[in-house]
Amino acid sequence: MPKEIPTRIDPKEFEADIYAEWIKDNRFHANENSGKPAYSIVIPPPNVTGSLHMGHALNNTLQDILIRYHRLAGFEALWMPGTDHAGIATQNVVEKQLAAEGTDRHALGRDAFIERVWKWRTESGGTIINQLKRLGCSCDWERERFTMDEGLSAAVRKVFVTLYKEGLIYRSDYIVNWCPRCHTALSDLEVEHEDTEGAFYQILYPVKDSDIKLTVATTRPETMLGDTAVAVHPEDERYRHLIGKTVILPLMNREIPVIGDEYVDMEMGTGCLKVTPAHDPNDFEIGRRHDLPAVKVMDESGKINANGGQFAGLDRFVARKQVIDELDRLGLFVKKDAHMHSVGHCQRCTTIVEPTISKQWFVKIKPLAEKAIEGVETGDIKIYPESWKNTYYEWMYNIRDWCISRQIWWGHRIPAWYCAGCGEIIVETEDPDTCPKCGSASLTQDPDVLDTWFSSALWPFSTMGWPEKTKTLEKFYPTSCLVTGFDILFFWVARMIMDGYKFMDEKPFKEVYLHALVRDQHGQKMSKSKGNVIDPLVMIDKFGADSFRFTLAAFAAQGRDIKMSEERIDGYRNFVNKIWNASRFIMMNFEDGAPLPPADRLKIEDKWILMNLRKTAEQTAEAIKKYDFNEGALSIYSFFWHKFCDWYIEFIKPRIYNEETKADAMAVAAYVLEKSLIILHPFMPFVTEYIYKMLTGRQSVMAETYPEPDFTWQTEMEETDAVIELVSLIRNxxxxxxxxxxxxxxxxxxxxxxxxxxxxxxxxxxxxxxxxxxxxxxxxxxxxxxxxxxxxxxxxxxxxxxxxxxxxxxxxxxxxxxxxxxxxxxxxxxxxxxxxxxxxxxxxxxxxxxxxxxxxxxxxxxxxxxxxxxxxx
Incomplete structure (x- = not known):
């Protein structure tokens, strides 16, 4: 025991030193040759451009609780870390740097640009990893992976080639989300929908050789330049007689058919739907069913192209106004009604996304989805909270083919070459020199790269060395649990499940825990525009990592968003201070090395606190295993503050001031403190390590075993509980x-x-x-x-x-x-x-x-x- 025990503690004085010592002593490394049972988690790889936000803080705190608990419980626990190359986001960062220098990627050329991005990644791409370390994350940093590193790139290539040769990857014209600013297709996840003030425009389409005019309503009148049909419901009495006739497309004077399709909602609007297969995903499907041509009227920058006639060269929103003005001049514009509707914006640059037809690479998803659906239905994979299972099924049963190509330079380049001699497409794991069909050496690689989610979908097994058969895979795959936000259930979790069953013939994880959102104290979503963002790093600086982590855990109830405030974090800083004050009191009165006294020397209050210790250890462990993190935090909090500090220390004070009874009382108190620190450690790693080393003189609480006491003094516990109740009533x-x-x-x-x-x-x-x-x-x-x-x-x-x-x-x-x-x-x-x-x-x-x-x-x-x-x- 140190001679001088500080009267107060400041996390800034010990957190960094403790973490450095853990790294030095290799405390986080998982041994694939160990005989211990395996427990493994792969980190949802944060973007290499990222900085720690509240979602990251919650997600990684919960993972760290699981990992630290299972280490203490005797498992060989692997927490696989890494980052995602974040294609669009990272390219945007570097392009902004180039713009500030007065140049751009096209001036540099592809190879020089990619070299520049790698340089940025080396210098600045580790920010979020360092921030995770400040949070206390005990990842196996020796194994840190990156979705563009050599091993993961080999895995991506093998998967692409395998799926292509099996006919599950194909290239075709398809409707995609297109960003006119980033000049690339976007996945659904890269599109953020916002309620935007717009309008419904009603336009007249004259029926050929008739006085009839069909009224259609649209929020995007500029797309009418590419209409190839007007659709009505086949059972709609108002229009059924017009199916098979044609209308004259206003402004373009092109004849287009009236078709019957059950997609049309008879109750919505006028019951007439303009069909633009090249610029709307639902219209695209109608077009395929009716073999309609797809007329593309916008270029990659969102400007009207030559197919737009007199409006060619105009920005889409300028064209919108001029189209309406011209329709009004012709007497074909009916009215404009204000309308709030959900509009997709590019996640990276906030530009309004334009659905457009484009030649892209796709994965046929339905054949891969079958096993993934079965895995959840049979319980091979369990999802917590269970309410998310129905959402998973709904998406998986209605899944559409996945557009995997992106028109950017940073990422896994599509391993497809086109032969100038015969037009052959060559897809192989090794770069080809000549065309296997005609022998020509005139080969050009596809310029596109793969969607970032394509590589991260392989994360659970690619990070462990696949396609090689490694000891790490043998020991730790399938992983035990995946902890992630519910918002990427479809875009990442489902794809990992599909690829796990496809390429490993085994699920990627046994359980999935989907946590909720962290909101502000009023339940509002945090955003910079609202000014209600709470910065995790500021909270760690102000209150310490332990207080911050414990607050997140204490409010992490399944299926319920967390309302976060500085006041709540400050409340748990008081808990840290309570732990320190109780520990200091015990250490100042405890004789080093005194063992727990035998049962015949224990007083009734000793047996009561030891029984409560057993109960708390069991309750906390069970709560962690069931992902009831708030229940686990509440269990150890209630025990330590209320039973141990408020009552037990009060009980033994008369014994402490008597030399004949002091030793046994303090030995029990020190024993309970030591075991409490171990139970608390997954939630509060720093302060528990700090006190444990001071209390015991041993190397690390991480080397301990989670307490499993077998005390059986039920009668003594009930008696003391009754005494506490009686005393409390009198005090009241x-x-x-x-x-x-x-x-x-x-x-x-x-x-x-x-x-x-x-x-x-x-x-x-x-x-x-x-x-x-x-x-x-x-x-x-x-x-x-x-x-x-x-x-x-x-x-x-x-x-x-x-x-x-x-x-x-x-x-x-x-x-x-x-x-x-x-x-x-x-x-x-x-x-x-x-x-x-x-x-x-x-x-x-x-x-x-x-x-x-x-x-x-x-x-x-x-x-x-x-x-x-x-x-x-």
């Missing part, structure tokens, strides 16, 4: 009536339980000491001039005559009674209001019911105390 009387602790009280206990009477008789001296009583006796009747507190099997009466101003207390209670009656009327009225009950959210109604029960109980208690006090007047 003091608090309610402002009776100083210096004034000794008398207490009377009334009970019909022989067991309770025997228990309190046995514990009488302890109750008198802890409650600061003059005496405690039993009674069969209600003593005069007393107030009562009622428990389950007994009632305690405390006479207050001569100790309080009865009339003043009556006035005080009557004032409280009026306030409570007001609350009763408010909440009671709500719960009787049928309209309110029909419209209010269930959680609000439940909250009101709980409040009504609380104030009802309080009202009854006030009424009873008033009755007793008035009887003394």
């Amino acid at each position: 009387v003091r608090g309610e009536y402002n009776v100083s602790m210096s004034k000794q009280l008398k207490a009377w206990v009334k009970t019909d339980s022989a067991k309770t009477k025997e228990l309190f008789t046995h514990a009488k001296d302890r109750v008198i000491n802890l409650a600061r009583l003059e005496s405690m006796d039993f009674t069969d009747a209600e003593p005069a001039d007393s107030v009562a507190n009622i428990a389950g099997s007994f009632t305690v009466y405390v006479p207050l005559q001569g100790l309080i101003d009865v009339e003043a207390e009556i006035k005080k209670l009557e004032k409280e009674q009026k306030a409570v009656e007001k609350d009763l009327n408010v909440y009671g009225g709500k719960l009787k209001n049928e309209k309110y009950l029909a419209n209010a959210a269930p959680e609000i109604i439940e909250k009101d019911k709980k409040k009504f029960e609380e104030v009802s109980t309080l009202a009854a208690k006030i009424e009873e105390n008033l009755r007793r006090l008035k009887s003394q007047c």
